[in-house]
Amino acid sequence: MAEKNRYSDEELEEFRQLINEKLEVAQRDYDALKASLMNLDNNSADDTAPTFKVLEEGANTLSKEETMRLAQRQMKFIQSLQAAMVRIENKTYGICRETGKLIPKERLRAVPHATLCIEAKQNKR
Numbered sequence: 001m002a003e004k005n006r007y008s009d010e011e012l013e014e015f016r017q018l019i020n021e022k023l024e025v026a027q028r029d030y031d032a033l034k035a036s037l038m039n040l041d042n043n044s045a046d047d048t049a050p051t052f053k054v055l056e057e058g059a060n061t062l063s064k065e066e067t068m069r070l071a072q073r074q075m076k077f078i079q080s081l082q083a084a085m086v087r088i089e090n091k092t093y094g095i096c097r098e099t100g101k102l103i104p105k106e107r108l109r110a111v112p113h114a115t116l117c118i119e120a121k122q123n124k125r
Contacts, residue, residue, distance in 0.1 A: 004102055007094045011105070016088050019112050023081050026074060033071040037064060080113035096120050 007015070087093040094103050098120035107114055116124070 005095075005100075006091055007102065009091075012088050012091065012093055015093060015108060015112060016085065018109065019081050019084050019088070022112060023078065023085075026078050026081065030071060030074040030078060033067055033074060036067055037071060077113075084113045098123070 084093060094105075094108055095101070096103050096117040096119075097115045099117055101117055103114055103117045107118060
């Protein structure tokens with residue numbers, strides 16, 4: 001039996017549904033982080049009230065910076081998932097960009113935006 005060089009349309013549809021679900025959750029999480037950064041979830045006047053609590057301000061700044069990093073990471077994840085959707089449309093999804101072999105379904109279910117098989121990933125180290 002010849003080795004498969006791409007996933008079937010039915011298999012690609014399964015991955016499309018999985019990625020769509022992950023995209024919805026990721027977008028909700030990103031929106032929540034963005035709202036937190038913009039204080040949309042807070043009606044207080046903390047930003048306008050005079051304060052002399054330098055340590056508290058420092059902690060708030062660190063918290064905002066961490067939230068910003070999380071939001072950036074979440075956006076990168078969303079972009080990776082969107083790129084995976086493009087690969088599904090092009091029927092190149094699941095093909096390792098290093099070896100040209102199919103990435104195992106188990107790996108794609110765990111990391112649906114993967115572009116490398118485990119072998120290629122380990123060789124990159």
